[in-house]
Amino acid sequence: MIRLIPGDTVQLLLGTETSQEQIDTLRRVFGLDRPLYEQFMDWFRRLVRGDFGTSLRTSRPVLPDIIARFGVTVQLTVASMVVALLVAVPLGVAAAVNRGRIADAISRVTALVGLSIPNFWLGTILILFVSLVLGWLPPIGFISLLENPWLGAQTLLLPSIALGTALAAFVMRMVRSTLLEVLRQDYIRTARAKGLREHTVLYTHALKNAFIPVLTVIGVQIGHLLGGAVIIEEVFSLPGIGRFLLNGIYQRDYPVIQGGVLFVAMVFSIINLMVDMLYAWFDPRIRY
Amino acid sequence: MPGSTPESATDVSRSVGDRAGGGRAHMAARFAWFWRRFRRNHIGMAGAIIVVACVVTSLVASAIAPYPPDEVHSRARLAAPRAEFPLGTDELGRDILSRIIFGSRISLQVGVISVSLALLLGSALGLVAGFFGGATDNALMRVMDVLFAFPAILLAIGIMAMLGPSITNAMIAIGIVYAPSFARLARASVLSLKEMEFVEAARALGLSDLRVIARHIAPNLMAPVIVQTTFNLSTAILTEASLSFLGLGTPPPAPSWGSMLSTSRRYVELSAWPAIFPGLAIMIVVLGFNLLGDGLRDVLDPRLRAGD
Numbered sequence: 001m002i003r004l005i006p007g008d009t010v011q012l013l014l015g016t017e018t019s020q021e022q023i024d025t026l027r028r029v030f031g032l033d034r035p036l037y038e039q040f041m042d043w044f045r046r047l048v049r050g051d052f053g054t055s056l057r058t059s060r061p062v063l064p065d066i067i068a069r070f071g072v073t074v075q076l077t078v079a080s081m082v083v084a085l086l087v088a089v090p091l092g093v094a095a096a097v098n099r100g101r102i103a104d105a106i107s108r109v110t111a112l113v114g115l116s117i118p119n120f121w122l123g124t125i126l127i128l129f130v131s132l133v134l135g136w137l138p139p140i141g142f143i144s145l146l147e148n149p150w151l152g153a154q155t156l157l158l159p160s161i162a163l164g165t166a167l168a169a170f171v172m173r174m175v176r177s178t179l180l181e182v183l184r185q186d187y188i189r190t191a192r193a194k195g196l197r198e199h200t201v202l203y204t205h206a207l208k209n210a211f212i213p214v215l216t217v218i219g220v221q222i223g224h225l226l227g228g229a230v231i232i233e234e235v236f237s238l239p240g241i242g243r244f245l246l247n248g249i250y251q252r253d254y255p256v257i258q259g260g261v262l263f264v265a266m267v268f269s270i271i272n273l274m275v276d277m278l279y280a281w282f283d284p285r286i287r288y
Numbered sequence: 289m290p291g292s293t294p295e296s297a298t299d300v301s302r303s304v305g306d307r308a309g310g311g312r313a314h315m316a317a318r319f320a321w322f323w324r325r326f327r328r329n330h331i332g333m334a335g336a337i338i339v340v341a342c343v344v345t346s347l348v349a350s351a352i353a354p355y356p357p358d359e360v361h362s363r364a365r366l367a368a369p370r371a372e373f374p375l376g377t378d379e380l381g382r383d384i385l386s387r388i389i390f391g392s393r394i395s396l397q398v399g400v401i402s403v404s405l406a407l408l409l410g411s412a413l414g415l416v417a418g419f420f421g422g423a424t425d426n427a428l429m430r431v432m433d434v435l436f437a438f439p440a441i442l443l444a445i446g447i448m449a450m451l452g453p454s455i456t457n458a459m460i461a462i463g464i465v466y467a468p469s470f471a472r473l474a475r476a477s478v479l480s481l482k483e484m485e486f487v488e489a490a491r492a493l494g495l496s497d498l499r500v501i502a503r504h505i506a507p508n509l510m511a512p513v514i515v516q517t518t519f520n521l522s523t524a525i526l527t528e529a530s531l532s533f534l535g536l537g538t539p540p541p542a543p544s545w546g547s548m549l550s551t552s553r554r555y556v557e558l559s560a561w562p563a564i565f566p567g568l569a570i571m572i573v574v575l576g577f578n579l580l581g582d583g584l585r586d587v588l589d590p591r592l593r594a595g596d
Contacts, residue, residue: 119530
């Protein structure tokens with residue numbers, strides 16, 4: 001499917017000043033002269049053996065590059081999720097507890113605003129004000145959290161805020177509505193009747209049970225985070241899998257695109273499976 | 289992404305209109321009922337006002353924009369906002385306000401057409417899958433599952449990479465990406481509607497499948513589909529902006545908000561204005577649709593209303 005992309009790799013690679021002969025030779029080396037289905041079968045056969053192919057541009061195997069870059073994307077995704085949950089859970093609880101009052105209305109509108117901000121624009125604005133105007137954090141670039149936790153956190157903070165805002169807004173609404181639903185249950189009334197403090201009821205009884213639907217949402221949202229990471233990596237020049245893929249697309253580097261898309265789809269499916277298994281752990285009534 | 293859950297769909301349809309058909313008087317009464325409730329919903333009304341304002345802006349763009357969107361003022365490149373250029377100018381000296389006003393056409397056009405495409409494609413597939421069940425259902429929904437297996441923006445990027453950047457292709461790509469959500473919604477509603485007495489009665493009268501679907505089932509899907517459509521409009525506009533930002537959506541020199549933001553990043557240290565205003569425009573339009581969708585859901589979905 002990806003081969004339908006207009007533009008010719010070999011042409012791009014050699015530039016405009018080349019003879020037809022050179023083009024044909026290189027095309028034969030890459031196997032691009034054979035019919036598409038043959039190329040696909042060949043790719044698939046090697047894939048089953050764990051060989052993702054070799055980049056047409058850098059002549060490096062694709063898989064190690066994908067894995068190396070995926071680490072960056074994972075750090076970004078996890079950091080965004082942490083940022084989102086840190087903001088969303090307390091706000092959602094506050095909104096549910098103060099339901100119908102001003103605080104609730106404000107948080108509802110704030111959440112809708114959070115859902116409406118384009119993440120790439122938020123990223124640009126954050127770079128602009130925090131890094132360029134105030135000079136607090138490095139604007140772009142990446143340092144791994146594993147290498148240098150302190151500098152790594154600095155480079156990841158702004159991208160995670162940009163990526164995590166929409167998720168925070170979404171999770172906050174979810175926490176609010178599920179918590180309201182849980183608070184109406186009989187066992188909450190029982191807990192209160194026993195004379196437990198409101199704090200205990202809220203945090204140990206209600207919040208724990210409200211978390212199952214929230215978990216569903218988070219599972220689905222990881223996919224959106226991975227997708228959003230593609231854009232945020234571009235904005236902040238993070239060397240993650242998203243930029244790897246985009247560069248592949250810009251340069252018509254087919255093995256890179258095929259390998260990258262396949263890898264992300266695989267990760268996405270594995271995460272969905274893990275979320276399903278987590279339900280069973282959170283809610284013993286669910287059995288597969 | 290925001291959207292009503294499939295489980296709530298049947299409750300909605302039951303309350304909004306129990307019987308199919310109805311005639312004009314019935315429709316008017318239904319609308320009056322809806323309007324009485326919606327008018328009191330501040331969030332929904334605020335959204336409706338923003339959306340109407342944007343639509344009007346895009347319709348009368350050439351009348352209210354101070355300059356044509358492509359007019360170059362070479363003596364005022366990257367100018368800060370001033371009386372002559374209320375929102376400043378970009379790197380070629382084009383008036384940003386005018387480009388934003390004309391850009392609303394692109395955003396709304398892509399949003400409306402792509403979501404209509406998703407709506408038609410998705411609901412048709414969902415209706416058929418839910419109504420006939422069995423092998424048809426299985427085949428159609430597995431295809432939808434495959435589309436769902438990719439993060440939405442990644443799928444859109446992939447399709448755009450394949451088709452090449454153009455405004456028409458952006459509509460097609462976004463339409464395909466959002467079709468599965470409508471298919472799932474329609475299917476889930478049909479599955480429960482199909483068991484209800486009035487559908488059974490219609491079939492007992494010997495009406496054809498097509499007639500049962502069109503006259504008795506489809507009208508009852510209206511409420512959840514309207515809510516879903518509103519939310520999808522907001523995400524579709526965001527997706528178009530993201531694609532254009534990556535250089536895969538509407539190609540320049542068209543004044544697409546996403547591509548305006550993309551070029552402005554190169555000059556952000558010289559002038560921040562071109563990087564700020566188009567983003568604000570996106571946010572306001574998307575917020576309008578989100579507020580409207582939220583308000584509509586309050587009014588049309590009794591299950592959630594009871595919860596609040």
